[in-house]
Amino acid sequence: MxxxxxxxxxxxxxxxxxxxxxxxxxxxxxxxxxxxxxxxxxxxxxxxxxxxxxxxxxxxxxxxxxxxxxxxxxxxxxxxxxxxxxxxxxxDLGDALFTQAIAAQPRMENTLYRAATDLLVHLHQAPVPELSPLTPRVLAEMTGLAFTEYRRAVKGQSNDMARSHFEDQFEEILRESLTGDMVFVHRDYHAENLIWLPDRDGLRRVGVIDFQDARAGHCSYDLVSLLQDARRDVPTRIETDMIDRYIEATGIDEVAFRRAYAVVGVQRNMRILGIFARLSQTFGKRHYIDFVPRVWSHFERGLSHPALETVADAVLDVLPEPNADTLERLRA
CATH class of the missing domain: 3.30.200.20 (Phosphorylase Kinase; domain 1)
Incomplete structure (x- = not known):
């Protein structure tokens, strides 16, 4: 023993x-x-x-x-x-992770995502506990993992000058885009951290786990986490409907929210590229590289928003696209 x-x-x-x-x-x-x-x-x-x-x-x-x-x-x-x-x-909240519940009953997918979105609406109306804030500077610096882990694993070096320049520019974009009061941010609010509890009522049907790293941040963050899932394809129809649902339920300014959603999507997916590269390179968890093309697709789509036009081309020039050779290097 x-x-x-x-x-x-x-x-x-x-x-x-x-x-x-x-x-x-x-x-x-x-x-x-x-x-x-x-x-x-x-x-x-x-x-x-x-x-x-x-x-x-x-x-x-x-x-x-x-x-x-x-x-x-x-x-x-x-x-x-x-x-x-x-x-x-x-x-014990059971084993019915959203991923598994949807696989068992595909017709329930929309119901589950509606419930998870409604839970965020409810949560964002509550007083925020004392949590470290995800300020524009903190969020900008978190994207550095895309350079120090993802790019370095593929190219052999991180390009610190490009990283620093991007972080400074991106901080200003974040500062302009993430307006309004901060809310509780789970930070990993996706289908493998949500458990379906059909025997409970209302919002309590959504079990929530893995929240110990929560911070205070913008209300779009967890919706991005839910709908731009690194591990599974969320249908475009559901992503569109849930964004509309959140906007309608909260009465938030639509243009501002959609801008914030795109900017946070870029931030979050850049960080995930770095995290998955590190998990593979440092900890030998190679299966995370299977998710990289999906994460890149979310990242690239976010960059197409006009709010990112001043940084889009430069960051795409520095970060390597996940082609077959890139993925092989990330798994090495």
């Missing part, structure tokens, strides 16, 4: 879960590990294992889970916690 295994066993025993059977669940892009615990009568909970020595900090998850459940949103309830050890027992 390893020291970590022993630590987990003590934690579970202290909260009455020592006799429950454990099943390892598929992980995500982080250092977190999850196990489903099953009791004698079939009841289940989830063990989150996020060791502090790997950078884990379970406190934000607990604080934000409590915030979301306080808004009548279906985040996992916290059942047991030991922050010093990086261990939580949380409510």
């Amino acid at each position: 390893t020291a970590r295994t022993d630590e987990i066993a003590r934690f579970l025993a202290s909260h009455g879960y020592h006799a429950w059977t454990q099943t390892l669940l598929a992980g995500d892009a982080s250092t977190r590990r999850y196990r489903r615990l099953t009791g004698d009568s079939g009841q289940t909970v989830i063990l989150m294992d996020w060791p502090p020595d790997t950078g884990g900090d379970t406190r934000p998850f607990v604080e934000l889970a409590n915030y979301l459940t306080g808004l009548n949103i279906s985040a996992p309830r916290i059942l047991a916690q030991d922050h010093e050890s990086g261990l939580l027992v949380i409510e």
Whole structure:
């Protein structure tokens, strides 16, 4: 028995879960590990294992889970916690990720996306907890990963001059485009972090996970995350309808919102290009490169908006298109 295994066993025993059977669940892009615990009568909970020595900090998850459940949103309830050890027992919301629910019942796709969009409308009306803000400068600097990770993996160097110049120009575009009050931003609000709970009512049918990195930011951010999904193709019809739905429900200025949506789309997808390159190159998670052409398509489409015309050509000249050779280098 390893020291970590022993630590987990003590934690579970202290909260009455020592006799429950454990099943390892598929992980995500982080250092977190999850196990489903099953009791004698079939009841289940989830063990989150996020060791502090790997950078884990379970406190934000607990604080934000409590915030979301306080808004009548279906985040996992916290059942047991030991922050010093990086261990939580949380409510099991099941396995019906939107991705799987749609695959099982394709006709439900529009219903699920409508529900997820309506949840954002509800969330954006709530007071924002104390969160670090996604300021124009922060967002601009986040795009640097496209140069330092994605471009460097393909070309062998990052072109720091081009990166710095782009960030400065892009910061001004962000500053002009992202107007209005900040809202709660999940930052990874997509079909593999949303769980369909059909036995619940209204907005509570949407289970929300993986929110521990939330920030305060522009209201378009999570809608971009939902509709420009890196991992699955969201039909154009649904993307268009959900943008219209959000605008109508909130009464936000349509022209300003569509501009912000395009600009945030460019920002987010540039960052994802860098993250996926790093996951492949540094951590050996080559399957993330399969998503790069889709991410690039979102990025390129966003650049076609007039708000990006001053930077579009230059950034496309510097960042390599994901052709067969590029993808091979990213997997190397």
